[in-house]
Amino acid sequence: MTTPDQPSPAPQPPRPTTRDRVYRSPMGLVGGVLMLGLAAWLGVDAIIRGEGRTPWLALATLLLVVPLVVAFTLRPAVYAGEDRLRVRNPFRSIVLPWGEVASLRSGYTNEVVSKAGTKFQLWAVPVSxxxxxxxxxxxxxxxxxxxxxxxxxxxxxxxxxxxxxHDGPFRAESDQIMHDLRLTLEAREKARTAQGEVTVRWAYEIAGPAVAGAVLLVILLVAG
Structure with missing residues (x-):
């Protein structure tokens, strides 16, 4: 209990948190930007200058192509935090607490395996x-x-x-990323805050426009 002439204890500062490490494919980002630029140039030109069904065909194609390009080039990312690994693949986002990660495997693809035995490919860390x-x-x-x-x-x-x-053996960039993720797994898998359930969310914001574009394109082609 404090008296009027005694200062109140200073509030404790919040526990510092570190930002997630983000891994993405530089070549995927560059390729995605170039493909989106080309699609926008050709598609917008066809919409503005096209005649008859051409503007509608161009619009449907853009609705189909743009989300797919984004999904496979710009969207994939891996976020490694203190308590969890978040994997953003083309059509799904997976959150795995470190306590639920069984292993991180590298072969012809890089993947994370949950303790339930489910495998998730790391699209953002392609093998080279x-x-x-x-x-x-x-x-x-x-x-x-x-x-x-x-x-x-x-x-x-x-x-x-x-x-x-150079400290340690030489590794390809993707193999070095997987090595860093394994070190984080070893350090955090038993932490109390790194426990929980694996969650998977579908990327409806990507699939929705792509499906709409595909349906519209099929209707236009069938209608002739």
Missing amino acids: LRGRGRAARKEARRASQAAGDGRTRARGIDGLADVEL
């Missing part, structure tokens, strides 16, 4: 076989240099100036 090959060549060159002179220094290979400054 070329990147794996490049990383393997760098690692082989470093091992060769280390065996030759006892030092881990190599110059002029794939733009790498100094291998000695």
Whole structure:
């Protein structure tokens, strides 16, 4: 109990939270922007200048194509937070508390497996076989240099100036992301705040316009 001449205890500051790490495919973003620009140019031109059924066909095609382009290029993302992993795929959003993640697998695709055995592909982290090959060549060159002179220094290979400054084995970018996610899983899977249920939500905002565009396009084509 405080008296009038005693100051009230200062309120405790809120527990600091870290922002989610976001992983996306740079090539997917660039490709999506280019395809959307091309679709807008051709579609709007057909709507404005087209005659007869052409403007309606162009509109239906845009309704179908634009959501699909967005779904497979701009939408995919992976958000890694302290308590959960959120996966945004083309047509679904999946939230997995770290306590419900069984494993993170890498093969020809990257995927997360829940403790219930359900697999979810990580569309935002595509596997690059070329990147794996490049990383393997760098690692082989470093091992060769280390065996030759006892030092881990190599110059002029794939733009790498100094291998000695690299901590740990070389990995392709997508493999490095999966490695980071596994480290987070190991650190947070037993945390009290990282427990809960896996939730899946369908992206109706993507599927709705695409279905409407497909139906309209079929009607126009059938009507002749």
